[in-house]
Structures are given as structure tokens and as C-alpha cells.
Amino acid sequence: MRVLALDLGSVRVGVAISAAGIALPLTVLENGPKLKAKLMEIVREQKADWLIVGQPMGLSGTPTAATIHFAEMAAEIAEALGLPYELVDERFSSQIASKALAEAGVNSRNRRGKVDDLAAAGILQAWLDSCG
Numbered sequence: 001m002r003v004l005a006l007d008l009g010s011v012r013v014g015v016a017i018s019a020a021g022i023a024l025p026l027t028v029l030e031n032g033p034k035l036k037a038k039l040m041e042i043v044r045e046q047k048a049d050w051l052i053v054g055q056p057m058g059l060s061g062t063p064t065a066a067t068i069h070f071a072e073m074a075a076e077i078a079e080a081l082g083l084p085y086e087l088v089d090e091r092f093s094s095q096i097a098s099k100a101l102a103e104a105g106v107n108s109r110n111r112r113g114k115v116d117d118l119a120a121a122g123i124l125q126a127w128l129d130s131c132g
Contacts, residue, residue, distance in 0.1 A: 004046060005121070013029045023123075025118050053078070053088070056090055
């Protein structure tokens with residue numbers, strides 16, 4: 001099974017893919033009118049057959065307005081891609097990715113464009129580990 005993961009954001013969408021049970025950061029896309037078309041291209045290229053989407057939750061684990069908004073967006077994307085999907089709690093994924101990049105010596109300006117796909121990979125790896 002080839003799994004595509006998304007870290008949805010209002011501005012950017014991080015994308016990761018599974019390979020032999022390991023999550024790999026793939027790319028960061030602009031969240032805009034061309035998002036679904038770009039994701040369809042990635043699904044075809046990567047031969048993805050399952051979709052994992054990070055679901056933002058409140059710190060206490062309760063749903064927020066963002067939870068509902070991004071859940072609706074995830075459903076629309078999955079339908080457009082023709083893939084089954086699952087929502088996965090993504091609390092702290094971006095903070096963990098940002099911290100890892102900082103520890104690797106990536107400056108804050110360069111981190112902005114790289115955090116999202118790394119966060120998607122973290123979400124995907126947690127899901128893969130929970131399935132295994």
C-alpha cells in the first residue's frame with residue numbers, strides 16, 4: 001500500500017509519501033485553486049492508494065473551528081482524488097518539525113518552506129507505526 005499524507009494549512013500544504021513503511025517528506029504546495037490538480041498529479045506519479053490527513057485539534061484534544069474546516073477540506077480532497085482517507089490527530093506536528101529543522105541548523109527563514117512536508121511525514125510515520 002502506498003500512502004499519501006497531507007498537513008493542511010491555510011497557506012501551504014505539506015505532502016509526504018510512504019515507502020517500505022517509512023514516511024518521506026515529498027513537497028510543499030500552495031493551498032489555492034490548483035491544489036487538487038497538483039495532488040492528482042502526485043497521486044498518479046506516486047501510485048498512492050490511501051490518504052492520511054492531519055486533523056488539527058485543540059490542546060486538550062477537543063475539536064476546534066479549524067478541526068471542522070480542515071475535516072471538510074480533507075473530505076473534498078479525498079473525493080477529488082478518488083482515495084479512501086483517514087484523519088489523524090496532528091497536534092504539535094509542525095512544532096516538532098520546526099524544532100528538528102532548527103536542531104539541524106536550518107535558519108528560521110528557510111524553515112518556513114520546509115516545515116510542512118516534514119510535518120506531513122511525521123503525521124504519516126505516526127500512522128504507519130500505529131498500524132504495524
